[in-house]
Amino acid sequence: MHSTTTKSQRGGGVIERYREFLPVSPSTPIISLGEGNTPLIYSPRLSERIGRGCEVFVKNEGVNPTGSFKDTGMTVAASFAKQAGFRWVACASTGNTSASMAAYAARGGLRSLVLVPDGKISWSKLSQALDYSAVTCQLRTDFDGCLRLLQELVLRAPVYQLNSINPFRLEGQKTLALELLEQFDWQPPDHIIVPGGNLGNSSAIGKALLEMRDLGLISRLPKLSVIQAEGANALVRTLSEAGGKQLVPVQAETQATAIRIGNPASWKKAVHVIEATGGACEQVSEIEIAQAKAEIGAEGIGCEPASAVTLAGLKKLVQQGFVKKDESVVLVLTGNLLKDPDFTMEFHRGDLFKGASAEAEAPLKPLRRPPIVLDATLEAITKTLEEAEKTGA
Numbered sequence: 001m002h003s004t005t006t007k008s009q010r011g012g013g014v015i016e017r018y019r020e021f022l023p024v025s026p027s028t029p030i031i032s033l034g035e036g037n038t039p040l041i042y043s044p045r046l047s048e049r050i051g052r053g054c055e056v057f058v059k060n061e062g063v064n065p066t067g068s069f070k071d072t073g074m075t076v077a078a079s080f081a082k083q084a085g086f087r088w089v090a091c092a093s094t095g096n097t098s099a100s101m102a103a104y105a106a107r108g109g110l111r112s113l114v115l116v117p118d119g120k121i122s123w124s125k126l127s128q129a130l131d132y133s134a135v136t137c138q139l140r141t142d143f144d145g146c147l148r149l150l151q152e153l154v155l156r157a158p159v160y161q162l163n164s165i166n167p168f169r170l171e172g173q174k175t176l177a178l179e180l181l182e183q184f185d186w187q188p189p190d191h192i193i194v195p196g197g198n199l200g201n202s203s204a205i206g207k208a209l210l211e212m213r214d215l216g217l218i219s220r221l222p223k224l225s226v227i228q229a230e231g232a233n234a235l236v237r238t239l240s241e242a243g244g245k246q247l248v249p250v251q252a253e254t255q256a257t258a259i260r261i262g263n264p265a266s267w268k269k270a271v272h273v274i275e276a277t278g279g280a281c282e283q284v285s286e287i288e289i290a291q292a293k294a295e296i297g298a299e300g301i302g303c304e305p306a307s308a309v310t311l312a313g314l315k316k317l318v319q320q321g322f323v324k325k326d327e328s329v330v331l332v333l334t335g336n337l338l339k340d341p342d343f344t345m346e347f348h349r350g351d352l353f354k355g356a357s358a359e360a361e362a363p364l365k366p367l368r369r370p371p372i373v374l375d376a377t378l379e380a381i382t383k384t385l386e387e388a389e390k391t392g393a
């Protein structure tokens, strides 16, 4: 007889595959949904867009069980919560952490409490938390306000905090880097580029790279670079204005709601890994994010807006000469295209940047594919097909 959990482990979750690297013991009850094992995809078209002989790969974390990279950390942290005997787990979230936590809690028979900023997370992410039966509170504040309250709550109530400051989550998220290097046959790429929000992911990937170097699994370090939205650029400012010595918090605003964070918890760790790997930190505009997202979509892969900052950031790093001729680059696509359909629909319908000048929007035009409403006749469809062939749109 096997328990459900034992059976699910056969799906090859990250604890099963990387147990030696993770803080689990033989008696840890493993909560897994078959996370990890995400594809590393070489992209000839993105490579061509970037030019200069660069090879662009994407690591598509959006195909994880709940559609984001959060699942690899959540399997480890939820398993620990179960082992430690907690009945409740809780997080503040911009959407993906809450979806992931709720799923792993449900899977493991734990109850979950979600705190999200009211009106500032996508419906898809919110609906995941509901379906996975979390107690979901939409607070009239931003992500930073949700996190502050949660930190007070855990001092008073017996709930286990599953935000990315949780060390078990960071350990689990290290497996992204292990898996990536395994997929490269332990010959590291020159660059790894990640989006930066609360900065847990960059910290975890950086920690894994340094540990693999120390263990002799890789002989040189990829440069780890972090990209933020211009409107949520606390790390960029921390490095440029305070030399990485103290956090420069910001009032965050961006349509890439997953990274709408002004007071990132893991900023010190992120500064450390950027410096230790020789990486960079850049910011990109809302229009650059939208353009990059559509370009990744046009590749048949797709991602959510926050993930697209990686491609937008890469373009800047190439312009600055930081990414050099013929170098290989991995963009970590953190969340699935279906995580934020409103953004995608507004983009294609031309409604995303109401009031922006035609000049600012010019790079977006050729990427738009609005849905076409037609009379149900063959003639109408044929005409549309001919038009599309003629214009290339």
Ligand code: F0G
Binding pocket: 068, 092, 093, 094, 095, 096, 097, 098, 164, 195, 196, 197, 198, 199, 200, 201, 202, 258, 259, 304, 306, 307, 334, 335
């Ligand atoms: N990309 C996506 C799709 C995210 O959901 C997040 C963070 C990030 C990037 C940034 O990662 O915070 O480790 O620097 N989302 C968190 C959440 C904050 O609550 O889902 P980070």
